[in-house]
Amino acid sequence: MDAKKIAIIDLGSNSTRLVIEELHSDRKYQEVYRVKEDTRLSQNMGTDLLLRPEPIRRTIAVLKDYQKIISGFTVDQTFAITTAAVRTAKNQKEFLDQVLDETGIQFRVLTGQEEAHYDFLGVQAALPDVKAGIILDTGGASVEVIPFENGKSAAEVSLPFGAVNLSEKYSLASDIDLQDVQKASLAIQADFSKLDFVQNFQNHPIILLGGANRSLAKMAEKQALVQKSKKLHGFMMPANQVTEIFNKISGMSRSDREHLAGLEKSRADIIVSGLLPVLNLIKVFTAPQVIFSESGVREGLIESFFETEEKKEL
Template identity: 35%
Template sequence: MNRMENLVIVDIGSNSARMSIYRIENDGYCVELKRSKSDSRLSEGMGKEKILQPVAINRTINALKSFKRIYSSMNNATVITIATAAVRQAENQKAFIRKVRKKVGLDVRVLSGREEAYYDYLGVVNKIKMNDYMVMDIGGASIELVRVRGKKRRDLISLPIGAVNISERFKLNNSVHAADLFNAQRFLKENIHRVPWLKKADHYQLVVLGGAARSLARINRSHQHFKNSDNLNGYHLNQRQVMGTYELLLRKNLHNRKEIHGLENERADIILGGLLPLITVIDEIDSRRIVFSEGGVREGLIAEYIKKHYRNY
């Protein structure tokens, strides 16, 4: 019997909400049919109190409703809804989950930081042809680090530091003052230096995920005149190229950053806060090669789902 199904993964992130739809054949073969994204910026204005704000919640609810209009017409659809750092950290998490269930009919699974890092690893391991590397996922309200040796995860951690909260806390959205940048650098260095196993990853190549990483890749691909700026899997930069791009962004105010080819307007105000954790980790482990992957949490969830439900896979 052919039990082909459509698997819908709705990912409520800190900076954007995303939906991916996959068709799974009865032998476990999987193909992506559609993806959608909304820059809902759920973590905007959470502050030290870690309260999801009404405007950000409503933006996210509207994005989820627009996703539902797409997948609700599909036959044999299984919907998995996850939320990451913004909802994970929120004091009003339960109220948000209740509102999503009431307004959209979705049951939200809030991933722990360790689960998010683990799914990042699962999503990357079969896409990257390397044995030893470190995965770094830069989100809106957290970063995940996974040390991989011999293709196996050895250490993983999630830190509540991301593109949106770093940008807001240290005023990196527009023109950057030296004192603010210094304080941001010091804060990140202190937090990342505390990761106990990081020295084991000295000189590891970095496999980077997340919106800030994609923007970094697209800016460089545009500069290098690549015709396709979206197929990023396996694309790589060296340390000098990453630092050069960061310096270019740092020299410009928000208005001028929006004119850089490859950088989405919606990300221009948080790109410095998004790339600063990467710069800090590169410096901490002296990574010479930065590799981009299309894999991540959603791909990790798919891999787990297929392994669990399709025995022949």
């Protein structure tokens, strides 16, 4: 495969990202450009699962900016993917048609299983020394859970809850009633306990993806709970320190969370809900530690692209 430059637009439930990558024939790649905006597309979708006008407006505005950025690079191909919010939206077609009409971008809506599979490919390529564990990707409106061992996934599952919709459903955005935290935890644990691989993956580490989980690592460093790491990728934290951080922030006011070291102010209303999946996955799987990965769905998409290009050359 000749060297190529590709753009990936990842339209998530909470944020929209653009990365431009230079791909090389040896399956190596180099990031040329990266940007993220908190578009919060899944905001106020509610039980009727409709994308609302204001989140749509701000998302399309960001996508227009991204198109301008991409036009400033010479890219061979643009991949535009979207996940849980659009996947579950009853007005999905209307939204995608509007995006195409106003920006010229045609999105591929990933199924939950496809999203989980790309997460797996991304983690496997980036953390080859981790031989077994459970990958958890916490997004705004879904979580992906992928148990793996010796280079193979045992399942690739997506569940329809995440940082944004949990925050809205259980009133976890501002000053928090711990009874609401308990209700949310019990519901999450019930869903995790139904997974048919629970018994086979007890006492395995959890590999964490997603913005809420990255915030967890940064808060741990800022509060000196763990030794400062030169990079987030591959960073390990004992499970009991996840609980310690969660207990601290869930007892804080929203205003205090907005000024918490290591936490982006824009995440203050969804950080408690965003950490509930990992907190409860640790309990269900009695996980001893978590490992942070900066490689996930976008990197998995690149790995899949390499595989496709190699097959063409055979």
